[in-house]
Amino acid sequence: MLAHALKDEIQDAYRAWLDARGFEPRRGQRQMIADVATGITDDDDRICVIEAGTGTGKTAAYCLAVIPVAQAEGKKIVVSTATIALQEQVLLKDLPDLASHTTLDFSYVLAKGRGRYVCLKRLDEVLDTDVSAEIPLFDEPGSNDLKTYTAMATMFEQGNWDGELESWDDPIDQESWRRLTTDHRGCANNRCDLFQSCPFFRARGEIHEADIVVANHDLVLADLNLGGGVILPQPDETILVIDEAHHLPQKTQQHFTLSTRVGATTRWLDQVNTALGTMTQNFG
Known part of the structure; x- marks a missing residue:
């Protein structure tokens, strides 16, 4: 009341x-x-x-x-x-x-x-050539991307950029930005050594x-x-x-609906069956 x-x-x-x-x-x-x-x-x-x-x-x-x-x-x-x-x-x-x-x-x-903010851990890894070479998730960044990433790291460290995509002055394509982001599954949260500085x-x-x-x-x-x-x-x-x-109804369906292709699932099950058969032969 x-x-x-x-x-x-x-x-x-x-x-x-x-x-x-x-x-x-x-x-x-x-x-x-x-x-x-x-x-x-x-x-x-x-x-x-x-x-x-x-x-x-x-x-x-x-x-x-x-x-x-x-x-x-x-x-x-x-x-x-x-x-x-x-x-x-x-x-x-x-x-x-x-x-x-x-x-x-x-x-x-x-x-x-979360995807609108840079992951500082990812940014460090992309700029670290030894670590970057071990990460096969994305194509190797080109020289222009590396210049942008270096500028981002410098600007953030100097306090001239807050780590948000929309506040970065120069345009950046989706793939180049995606290298620098993570989701809840890839985020270490407060276990990350950069947590205190994390823009997100x-x-x-x-x-x-x-x-x-x-x-x-x-x-x-x-x-x-x-x-x-x-x-x-x-x-x-x-x-x-x-x-x-x-x-809202359409948005809700998009978020809470799962789908799979029957053909792809069948092929995956066949591959699992083959792999299990091979393992059985090799390991008895």
């Missing part, structure tokens, strides 16, 4: 935002704020599903409702979008606007997957400090697939807002 103090805080923030922007209250927006606030404080489901037309002011509506509730309950907020365009709108326009023109005090950050875990620390985390559906689903709370805040400590939710 929505407490009176929370209701007053939400109404005060909405009025302050309207006055500062010179807007008139919209019926649909007011209704959405009320429905979201009531839905996420319900004693039972705490789920709210809303469809609203263009021009309703949906982002402002759910933020004005969710932020006070999350802060009162000591929870984080994850806003998940399907498109980069909406993600940028939320991060660069809507949240700064609310922070500037309301009484609400909150911090926010953009969450990105530094960014992860910022994520867990922020009140609002802006992410995309792929990252939210990937985190859930890992058990939750690996990249994003723990699910039971989070109010999750899924914007552009009509994209």
Whole structure:
């Protein structure tokens, strides 16, 4: 149930935002704020599903409702979008606007997957010719790539680059960047001797400090697939807002569906059978 103090805080923030922007209250927006606030404080489901037309002011509506509730309950907020365009709108326009023109005090950050950050261990290995020659995963880097990798290592060491792909000034192709990244299976986590300097875990620390985390559906689903709370805040400590939710079913199928080719599996089983037969002959 929505407490009176929370209701007053939400109404005060909405009025302050309207006055500062010179807007008139919209019926649909007011209704959405009320429905979201009531839905996420319900004693039972705490789920709210809303469809609203263009021009309703949906982002402002759910933020004005969710932020006070999350802060009162000591929870984080994850806003998940399907498109980069909406993600940028939320991060660069809507949240700064609310922070500037309301009484609400909150911090926010953009969450990105591990593949958007350089793995310092991989970078060292690529630049170490002895180690690089022993790693058959990728083609040997060319001279231009090695120049780029050397520049990256120097810039990072000097504090002039944060290790994030998007903040590297020069274009880099996918294959060249892929040599420098890892996933949760290849990451040594805090057992890595470069853990304290790791760009991904530094960014992860910022994520867990922020009140609002802006992410995309792929990252939210990937985190859930890992058990939750690996990249994003723990699910039971989070109010999750899924914007552009009509994209979610397809995204979910992509993340949680496994497939195999029957022909390839049959050939693999034949190879296993042959190998086992050979081993039996050789070792009795």
